[in-house]
Amino acid sequence: MPRHELSPFEKNIRRVIAQNLKAASRDITQAELAGKTGIPTSTLSGYFAQRSTPSPANVEKLATALGIHKSAIDPRFDEDLLDNNIHFEAIYAQLSPDRQRAVLTYAQQQLQAQLSGLK
Known part of the structure; x- marks a missing residue:
């Protein structure tokens, strides 16, 4: 359970x-992933079930074990995202709550389309 x-x-x-x-x-x-990473299966289960967020060290272990870049697991490791994140947050913070919800809804729709293979 989160502290906040x-x-x-x-x-x-x-x-x-x-x-x-x-x-x-x-x-x-x-279980195999746990063996390759040293991360307990209970911890991995939490990541898969959205109950917890992996630490940067665990993202690194997972990426290495799976042979992928860290940003393919956690988008916060995408250098372009990091460069643009500060600008996005500054703009987002100036929006009214209704417009912030609209931005979030649109972003979620875009992500779903991307994950579904749509252009």
Whole structure:
């Protein structure tokens, strides 16, 4: 249980990480992944079920074990995102709550389309 209420951003990150982990680890069980990473299966289960967010060290272990870049698991490791994140947050913070919800809804729709293979 989180120590504080998760923000929509944090909830979304957990959802994206879980989806990315499921896609990247289709051919491996959580037990096998635990063996390759040293991360307990109970901890991995939390990542897959969106109950917890992996630490940067665990993202690195998972990426190495799966042979992918860290940003393929956690989008916060995408250098372009990091460069643009500060600008996005500054703009987002100036929006009214209704417009912030609209931005979040649109971003979620775009992510779903991307994950579904739509252009």
